[in-house]
Structures are given as structure tokens and as C-alpha cells.
Amino acid sequence: MKSFKIIHPGMYTSFQDLGRPEVAKYGLPASGAMDQLSMVLANLLVGNQARCTVLETALQGLRILAHNPIQIAITGADQNPHVDKAPVPNYTALTLNAGQELFFRNIQQGCWSYIAFAGGIHSTEFLGSCSVYPSAEMGRPLEKGQCVEVLEQDDGKRRRAFSLPISYRGDVLDEQKAFRVLPGPQLDHFSKEGIETFYGKNYIVSPQCNRQACRMDGPPIALQKEPGIITDPTPPGSIQVPGDQKPIILLRDGQVTGGYAKIGILSKVDLNRLSQLRPGKKTQFVEITRKQAVELFREQKRLIQRAKSYIQDL
Amino acid sequence: MKIPSDVFLGSKHTRMTSFDDEQYPLFKELAEDSLLVEFEPEISLETNRKVVRLAQNLEKEAPAWLISFCPTYRSLVVYFDPFRISLEKARETVARLTESHAEASLGSSRLIRLPVVFGGEYGPDLPAVSAWSGLSEDEVVAAFCESSYPVYFLGFTCSLAYMGGLPHILQKPRLDTPRQFVSQGSVGFASQQTVVLPVNSPSGYNFIGRCFVPTFNPREIPPISIHPGDVLTFRPVTEDEAKAYLQSSVEDFLEVI
Numbered sequence: 280m281k282s283f284k285i286i287h288p289g290m291y292t293s294f295q296d297l298g299r300p301e302v303a304k305y306g307l308p309a310s311g312a313m314d315q316l317s318m319v320l321a322n323l324l325v326g327n328q329a330r331c332t333v334l335e336t337a338l339q340g341l342r343i344l345a346h347n348p349i350q351i352a353i354t355g356a357d358q359n360p361h362v363d364k365a366p367v368p369n370y371t372a373l374t375l376n377a378g379q380e381l382f383f384r385n386i387q388q389g390c391w392s393y394i395a396f397a398g399g400i401h402s403t404e405f406l407g408s409c410s411v412y413p414s415a416e417m418g419r420p421l422e423k424g425q426c427v428e429v430l431e432q433d434d435g436k437r438r439r440a441f442s443l444p445i446s447y448r449g450d451v452l453d454e455q456k457a458f459r460v461l462p463g464p465q466l467d468h469f470s471k472e473g474i475e476t477f478y479g480k481n482y483i484v485s486p487q488c489n490r491q492a493c494r495m496d497g498p499p500i501a502l503q504k505e506p507g508i509i510t511d512p513t514p515p516g517s518i519q520v521p522g523d524q525k526p527i528i529l530l531r532d533g534q535v536t537g538g539y540a541k542i543g544i545l546s547k548v549d550l551n552r553l554s555q556l557r558p559g560k561k562t563q564f565v566e567i568t569r570k571q572a573v574e575l576f577r578e579q580k581r582l583i584q585r586a587k588s589y590i591q592d593l
Numbered sequence: 594m595k596i597p598s599d600v601f602l603g604s605k606h607t608r609m610t611s612f613d614d615e616q617y618p619l620f621k622e623l624a625e626d627s628l629l630v631e632f633e634p635e636i637s638l639e640t641n642r643k644v645v646r647l648a649q650n651l652e653k654e655a656p657a658w659l660i661s662f663c664p665t666y667r668s669l670v671v672y673f674d675p676f677r678i679s680l681e682k683a684r685e686t687v688a689r690l691t692e693s694h695a696e697a698s699l700g701s702s703r704l705i706r707l708p709v710v711f712g713g714e715y716g717p718d719l720p721a722v723s724a725w726s727g728l729s730e731d732e733v734v735a736a737f738c739e740s741s742y743p744v745y746f747l748g749f750t751c752s753l754a755y756m757g758g759l760p761h762i763l764q765k766p767r768l769d770t771p772r773q774f775v776s777q778g779s780v781g782f783a784s785q786q787t788v789v790l791p792v793n794s795p796s797g798y799n800f801i802g803r804c805f806v807p808t809f810n811p812r813e814i815p816p817i818s819i820h821p822g823d824v825l826t827f828r829p830v831t832e833d834e835a836k837a838y839l840q841s842s843v844e845d846f847l848e849v850i
Contacts, residue, residue, distance in 0.1 A: 303661035303672055304648065305817050306747030405811045415751045416792050417811045461624055491750075509636055510748065510755070512663040512670035514624050536665050536748030536755075544624045573625045573675050580676070 281347040281398075281429040283375075285421050289341030289383060292421045293411035294402040295393075297330045302406050303535055309515065310410040310417075310531050313391045313490060313554035316449045316579060317355035321395035323587050324352035324372045324443060331399040332409040334421070336392050338557070341383045345375040349429050350397035355451065356389025356555060371442040389452050389555040398431025412532060414491075441593055447586040449579065451552045457565040458553055460543035461572055463518060465508055468540035473501035477542055478564050482526060486558040490532040493553065495562070499524035506540050513537040516545035530554060546572040548579050618643070618691050620684050626660065626675050628683055630691060631668045636757070640667045641745050643691070645822045650690040658683065664821055665746045666755070703823045704741075704848040707789070707804045709780050710835035715803035718768075718781065722799050725765045733801065734829055736760050742787050742825040751794060752809060752817035756787040756825060771797030778804045780827065789825070791817060802827075806838045806846065818843035 285292070295318065298311020312318035312335055319329045334341075339358050353360055353369050360367050361382045367373055369392075375381055383392065402409040403418055411418035421427075450456065466474070482497035500520050513519070517529045519539040528545060529537070531554075545553060546567065556562065567575075621629040630647060633640045648664040651671065658678040663670045673683045711734045712719045723730045742756040749755075759782050767783035772795060775781075779790045781800035788798060791809035804827075808818050819825070826848075838845075 300672060301661045303663040305815055306663070306749065306752040307816070308750065406814060406816060414794065415811055464621060464623060464629055509634060509666050511665045511668045514627050514670060516624065534748070534750045535663055536746070547625050569622050569625065576625050576675070
């Protein structure tokens with residue numbers, strides 16, 4: 280049996296996969312990786328199925344000790360990873376030898392990193408997914424001293440390291456591009472001025488951010504009705520505007536129903552990208568149509584296919 | 594037991610147009626993978642039954658392209674795979690499964706009578722509710738237990754059942770400072786909403802009792818044993834009797850209507 284140990288869990292580390300979207304009917308969020316594109320690419324790099332369980336870790340500080348040789352890949356944020364004090368590249372299939380330590384030294388770019396392990400890792404399944412969701416008693420973040428089993432069959436094959444070129448990594452670390460938003464279902468709650476403010480001004484990611492929601496600071500968004508609505512469904516990416524007139528973006532662990540007017544819904548591709556913005560980062564929003572959003576989503580699927588082909592052809 | 598019709602009378606939810614100006618149900622595109630169905634903009638059992646009925650029909654038909662759905666007071670979102678079906682085709686099926694006003698029926702509704710130990714360490718807000726309402730603590734419990742609580746939907750972050758039916762005299766607003774930790778099974782309310790917590794969680798509600806019958810298990814499907822369309826009632830029991838139900842399940846407390 281292969282395994283590794285958590286020497287330090289960093290800021291926040293948990294098991295994630297593509298979540299459990301089927302449980303919306305039970306009033307539960309889908310959870311899953313904050314940046315699903317990067318999570319999938321990590322799995323492809325080590326030859327896993329796209330939806331295999333990975334470690335998701337925020338900002339910096341995660342330190343793991345390999346008990347056996349294991350093949351890994353790190354994607355998403357650049358947390359300046361080192362193996363035994365030597366820097367290692369992201370988006371690269373690497374081998375950790377027995378006794379080596381992988382350390383996420385300090386955040387350089389982005390927020391959430393993904394570590395995929397060839398063969399997958401053992402974690403408890405809840406309602407069809409291993410994504411940790413502590414609010415409904417589905418697991419807990421990883422703790423110091425915890426050992427994790429790696430499911431790789433040891434066939435003794437030495438794999439050479441290879442990298443995924445930048446053109447296959449997507450735009451998740453692009454902080455400059457405006458964030459694309461679909462019109463929300465309660466636009467009539469907002470004045471023309473309010474909508475122009477939301478799409479015209481900069482908003483800053485506040486420190487009040489976690490896997491549930493991203494609160495933003497910026498110019499108040501003018502309402503023409505009170506922000507309360509008869510509680511209705513809130514898909515992931517919903518942008519609520521409560522009484523203080525600052526936007527709150529609901530993320531993967533966010534509530535599935537809500538009583539505040541929604542000015543927009545973040546496109547799926549940009550939900551991955553927005554989750555990579557750290558507190559203090561500035562954004563701008565731009566409105567797109569559902570058709571455009573579906574096309575962006577389709578492009579993301581094609582990107583994943585191209586990455587898969589590239590890796591298989593190596 | 595009379596099931597009250599629960600109409601929201603607050604002034605908060607002004608509508609831009611009256612019901613007559615809109616033809617309900619409305620089918621609206623939402624995000625890449627979702628479609629929103631809206632019924633009349635009110636909190637009422639009559640309208641909620643249409644939502645619950647649609648949810649039940651979706652569950653029964655279970656088309657291959659359906660990922661999930663989420664019913665609320667008067668609207669329901671359908672999550673579908675946009676690469677397996679177009680929005681238009683999804684809308685067609687959903688419209689077919691949505692009954693017209695004339696056809697909305699009660700469907701199969703369960704009456705669940707839960708045993709609750711009120712007050713003391715299990716009802717930390719009972720004194721405050723008593724003071725606020727002007728009723729004695731016993732009168733608060735009696736007023737609470739006299740009513741019945743229809744489940745409109747499951748939502749928030751943990752399959753929380755949103756229930757109506759709270760008597761007007763008990764509609765104390767939520768706490769100024771929410772508690773960081775409230776035990777699973779705690780029974781309480783705030784303004785017009787009544788809850789039984791499915792898991793330990795933070796909450797700003799007024800809690801007057803605790804039910805030890807488990808209602809949530811993340812290892813089972815469905816994880817929650819209370820469903821939209823159920824009607825809950827509560828009966829006061831001693832602490833010993835309440836705790837005896839730790840190994841029971843909601844199904845042990847069904848009553849024939």
C-alpha cells in the first residue's frame with residue numbers, strides 16, 4: 280500500500296472532485312473543486328480519470344511526506360512548490376520518491392492549487408462524491424499527521440517527467456480579463472444606474488472569502504426595489520446584492536437557495552477563474568448572453584480534449 | 594388536524610405587475626445548465642403545491658439529460674446537461690410536466706408528528722420568546738404545538754426544511770447575534786419560518802426545544818428524511834422519552850391523515 284503523510288495542512292486542504300450536482304434536489308450544494316478546469320488537467324497529467332479525487336489546497340503552507348514513490352501533478356495556483364528544497368514546475372507530471380517532502384512555499388499567483396496522484400487517493404464517499412463538505416457532515420479538511428492512501432498499482436515503470444504547455448492550461452490565472460456574467464433573474468430590482476455601476480466599476484475581492492462565497496467591496500449597486508425576494512434557487516456563481524449593496528458571489532459550497540435579488544450569474548468558465556482571485560484583487564464584470572456562455576463552456580470542454588490528446592500522444 | 598393556508602402578508606414583496614399581467618408558470622433561461630420555472634409570486638400552500646408537484650413529476654420521469662432540480666416557495670430550477678439537450682427541448686419537457694392551475698393537486702402528503710423536549714437546556718430561547726410574546730413558557734409551548742407546519746422546500750446549506758404555520762404571536766425576529774453552534778435536532782423559529790436543524794450548525798433562530806429523532810444522514814440517499822409537501826406537528830415529551838428516539842427514524846412518526 281502506498282501512502283503519504285500531511286506534515287502541515289497549509290491554509291486549508293481538502294479532498295475534492297467534480298462534486299455532487301445531483302443533490303440539489305435535497306437542498307445541498309454540489310461542492311467540488313473551486314477551479315474545476317485545473318483539477319481535471321491535474322488528473323489528466325497523471326493518467327487519471329477526470330473526476331478522480333485530488334487534494335485542493337489554498338494559498339500556501341501544505342507540506343506532505345511521500346512514504347513511497349508516487350507520481351503527482353500540481354495545477355492551478357502557483358504556490359512555489361518545492362521538493363526537498365528544490366523548486367519544481369507546475370503542470371508537470373513528477374515523481375516523488377520515498378522520503379521526499381513536497382512543500383508549497385508561498386503563493387505567487389492564483390489561490391487554489393490541485394495535486395493529483397496517479398491511481399487516485401482513498402477518501403470517504405458521500406452521496407456519490409468524495410468532495411469534503413463539513414457543513415453537512417461530509418468529511419473534514421485534512422489535518423496534521425493524517426495519512427492518505429494512494430491507490431496506484433506499482434508496476435515498477437519509471438515514468439519520465441513531462442509538462443503541459445501553457446496553451447493547454449486555460450485562462451484561470453488571467454486576472455486582467457473582465458469576468459463574464461449572465462443576466463440575473465431579478466434584474467428588475469436594480470435601477471439602470473445600479474446595473475451600469477456593476478458592469479462599469481471595479482470591485483475588489485474582500486478578505487471575507489471561502490469556499491462558500493466571495494464578498495466584494497466597491498461602489499454600492501443602486502436598487503430600485505428592496506433586495507429581499509421570496510427565497511428562490513441560487514445556482515453556483517449567483518451574484519446576490521443584499522442591503523449593503525455590495526455583491527456576494529456564491530461559490531461551490533454556497534447555499535442553494537437565497538432571499539436576496541441576484542443581478543447576475545457568473546459564467547461557468549469564469550467561476551473557475553474568479554475562485555483564483557485572492558483578497559485584494561480587482562475585477563471588472565461584463566455581461567454576456569447565455570448562448571455565449573454555453574459556447575465558452577463548450578470551448579473549455581474542447582480544451583480538455585486537446586490536453587488529453589496531447590498527453591496521450593506523448 | 595387543520596392544515597392552515599399560509600399566505601405571506603408582509604409588505605416587503607411588492608410586485609411590479611399584478612398576477613393578471615403575467616401568465617404563470619413562466620419558463621426562464623437562467624445559466625448555461627439551468628432553467629427556472631416561476632409560479633405566482635407569493636408564499637402560499639396552493640402555489641407551493643404546484644412546485645412540489647413539478648418536482649415529483651421530474652423525479653418520476655427522470656429524463657437522461659436531467660442532472661437535478663431545486664424547488665423553493667414558488668419557483669423551481671432544473672439543472673440539465675446543455676450538451677445533451679437544448680434549452681428549448683428541456684423547456685418543452687418541463688412545461689409538459691408542469692400542471693396547469695386547475696390540475697394542481699395535493700399529491701401524497703405525509704403528516705409527521707415529532708416528539709420534542711421543550712425548555713431547559715434544550716430551549717435556550719424559551720424565556721426570551723415568553724418575554725417577547727407576553728405568554729408564559731407553557732403557553733408558548735402550547736401555542737407552538739397547536740399548529741401544524743407544512744414543509745415548503747429544502748434549502749440553504751444543509752437540506753434545511755423551510756416550514757410555514759408558525760402562529761403570529763410567536764413570530765419573534767431572529768437573534769441580533771447568531772450562535773456559532775446549535776445542536777442537530779434543535780427546534781426553533783424566526784419571523785414566519787420554523788426549522789428543525791438537520792445537522793449541528795450556526796444559527797440566529799430562537800430555539801425552544803430539541804427533537805432526538807435523526808433526520809439527516811449524509812451516507813444515505815435521500816440524506817434527508819423530511820420532504821417538501823410533508824406537514825410536521827410537534828408534541829411535548831420528557832427528556833428521557835425524547836432521548837429514547839435516538840435510534841428511531843422519521844418514518845416511525847407518520848400519521849394517517
